[in-house]
Amino acid sequence: SQQGEEDPQALSIQEGENATMNCSYKTSINNLQWYRQNSGRGLVHLILIRSNEREKHSGRLRVTLDTSKKSSSLLITASRAADTASYFCATDARALTGFQKLVFGTGTRLLVSP
Amino acid sequence: DGGITQSPKYLFRKEGQNVTLSCEQNLNHDAMYWYRQDPGQGLRLIYYSQIVNDFQKGDIAEGYSVSREKKESFPLTVTSAQKNPTAFYLCASSRADEVNEKLFFGSGTQLSVL
Numbered sequence: 001s002q003q004g005e006e007d008p009q010a011l012s013i014q015e016g017e018n019a020t021m022n023c024s025y026k027t028s029i030n031n032l033q034w035y036r037q038n039s040g041r042g043l044v045h046l047i048l049i050r051s052n053e054r055e056k057h058s059g060r061l062r063v064t065l066d067t068s069k070k071s072s073s074l075l076i077t078a079s080r081a082a083d084t085a086s087y088f089c090a091t092d093a094r095a096l097t098g099f100q101k102l103v104f105g106t107g108t109r110l111l112v113s114p
Numbered sequence: 115d116g117g118i119t120q121s122p123k124y125l126f127r128k129e130g131q132n133v134t135l136s137c138e139q140n141l142n143h144d145a146m147y148w149y150r151q152d153p154g155q156g157l158r159l160i161y162y163s164q165i166v167n168d169f170q171k172g173d174i175a176e177g178y179s180v181s182r183e184k185k186e187s188f189p190l191t192v193t194s195a196q197k198n199p200t201a202f203y204l205c206a207s208s209r210a211d212e213v214n215e216k217l218f219f220g221s222g223t224q225l226s227v228l
Binding site: 004031033035041042043045088098101103104106107 | 118155204
């Protein structure tokens with residue numbers, strides 16, 4: 001089953017507004033990442049937050065992590081039309097040994113209108 | 115320009131045919147991955163390789179095969195055993211010390227069945 005689930009599935013806003021998308025996951029994690037995908041393209045890594053961090057910033061991006069609720073949020077401030085894309089969270093599950101694969105959520109489709 | 119290149123961009127497969135998707139990276143990354151993306155879905159791991167001449171099955175390896183004879187190359191073959199191959203295929207790579215922490219993705223190959 002999916003480790004991460006994004007909410008909402010789709011979000012439509014005007015330029016200049018803030019966009020918030022959420023990710024919930026099921027098991028303990030080492031870190032949580034957010035990726036962006038433009039239509040028909042590959043994913044681009046945006047930001048990584050570790051399990052012992054609560055908040056992280058990168059430019060107009062702000063990520064929070066609440067391990068007690070097993071959830072994260074991605075805030076894009078002062079959005080632009082160029083921010084239109086799908087956004088995915090990805091988590092890895094803690095394991096004693098072996099490869100810890102990334103598990104991607106189903107994504108939030110963001111549309112920013114001029 | 116460092117990056118990860120997938121080819122072709124579009125590929126069509128006939129019934130019973132094997133097809134090979136190319137993935138080349140010049141980032142000097144040790145780890146490489148293949149993901150499958152279906153419309154409106156997250157990414158699912160097909161195969162991964164952490165080092166040359168070694169690779170492991172992911173969650174949905176049936177009907178696929180890979181090789182890792184060179185560090186920079188990780189081709190994926192979709193065999194006739196894969197009964198539902200239509201999907202967007204993404205190749206990714208990462209540094210050995212950033213496995214599952216910061217993946218670099220190619221621009222993808224859209225595979226369709228004729």
